[in-house]
Amino acid sequence: MVSSVALLFGAVAAWAVYTYVSGLASNIAKARKANLPYIVVPAHPYNKLWQITFWIWVPLIKRLPKSWWEGWLFVLEPDWGYRGGRKVWEPFGENFLVVGPGAISLFTRNAETIRQVTARRELFPKDTTDYQILTMFGQNVLTTEGSLWRMHRKVTAASFNEKNAAHTFAESINQTHGLISEWLGPDGKGHKTITTAEHDTMTLALNIIGYVGFGLRLLWPGQTLPPDIDPKLAKYGSLEPPSGHTMSFAQALASTLEYLLVLLLVPWSVLKRLPFKWARNSWEAKENYMGYMDEFLQDKIAEVRQGEQPKDSMDIMGQLVRAKYGKSASESSELCDSDIIGNAFIIIVAGHETTANTLHFTFTELANNPAAQRALQKDVDDICGKDDPSTWNYESVINPLLASHLAAAMNETLRLMPAVPEIPKHVAPSRGDQVIIIDGEKHTLAAGMTVGLSAVSVQRNPRYWPTRPSKVQPGQDDLDDFEPERWFRSSDSARDEIEDGDTEDYGGFKGRDTSDSLFRPARGAFIPFSDGARSCLGRRIAQVEMLAALAVVFQKYSIELAVDEWASDDEVEKMSAEERRRLYKKAQDMCRATLRKASSRLTLKLHGGMHVPIRLVKRGEERFVNVVDTDELA
């Protein structure tokens, strides 16, 4: 008996060793065929078991002599692209392969490679198995491929037009007033240290996405609904839970997003029974959210059946309901109810945290870079003047804003801290090996190989971005620094297109990612919204939303880093300009160190309560940003 058990274990162990070694050998052969630099790792970075347990193994491996692990261990740590910076690429150039026993991946910071991958959607699709957990409320545009994706993309893209961008601009202006009131504090005077900027920009983006996704007006604490609001919408807009719910709609939405990873990873049948507070909270959020979605769907279907005209606002879910139940529904009738709820959910997920963090980092970087903030304020004054933001006309201000220091600051944040630092694709397993050309040489990528487009690395690659000496890191170039002014440098690169690229129209905004009057990076070198057919559907909405928020805030206010850690308000009051500059430098160094610690779970952000304290002050009442970096005032 004992010997048969030992035999069984021996056989299983032999099989495991054989699978491991033969898998590794086969992937090494594929790497050699690709003729690109490669490293061999004991476990692949995308291996789920490794992703859960890496924190146990990495410190253990680091106890071994450094020469044993320094050339490869970095790829097995999360966020190596963002945290490791450019030096990790030095041994490899712009493309390298990571070869593990179960998988092989190409990582690239080469624009030519990125162009070829993003332009050929069918040869380099998304690996939708990785996205299946995001189908928890229904199939949607992010989680599907092939003809199913086409259908989802077509129906959802219909809402992403200029008319709706203008509606979003107006709602962003309105919601930014809520953010400002929050930051000014109850006395409305400002000068109060804000440690919740990350949370507050999330609320701002949530309230805007509530409008984009459902046509709802969501409130900030202390606000009330307009008296003439449609009673059906009041139920969703109210800060109090209506009957049948234990949370308001906004609370249900915010908590569902807060507990998203729990809801994605823990089976619901288990979650329901777990005796922990986080499990109860996430379950309550999900139950409320699903309840609201069902009611919302039924309300919208009833509206369509009663022949009610659509409201003149952005409302993706309403538009999807009309696509299925309206008079001209034939084309899109393949949508089922869960697809509608699934798409509404994914638009919120895709458009909430991404925009919130970009805005949060832009506010923080502008506080950290007073010269950039002053240049931005000058442009707000020139474009918008002193007019009440509610009177700003979208058609006349949007293009000037897109060509201004506001867009330059937004682009610079997207360059340095893209919400999605690495965009995953793979070589379609059913289409065989694929050849790509890099600097005139052919390279064969094996079918099934995963491809990580490193946005964060290509966007700091000196081959594509003109550089100047860094003002913060002596002896280095300025590619790791926040320098919005870079977007006003001259461009000599053509927007290289791919000859056999996918040219079909998949809807969404058609213009470029950046204004023609700003620096135009080589195609593939600036991919915060990805590129090609599967690029971000909400790009224009996100840009419009962020520009509106920046313009409203900086028209009347400045943002400064808080210095409470080093000096009281009374002490600052008595300081000379030079003393203030020295003090602010401490806050600037601390700010840079904190931002370097950002990490990505869903998107790149400051996790675990990490924050950079800031203050909102009326223009003319600044303590620092009008005296720091003043030599740069032109």
Ligand code: HEM
């Ligand atoms: C700063 C803000 C944003 C950034 C940086 C961003 C970035 C991206 C990126 C990189 C992708 C491709 C992801 C991948 O291939 O895995 C993507 C896809 C997508 N984004 Fe955004 N996004 C932003 C805002 C938004 C907004 C506001 C919306 C909606 C209102 C939105 C809706 C979508 C959708 C639906 C997709 C999937 C498109 C498809 O697969 O066909 N995004 N986004």
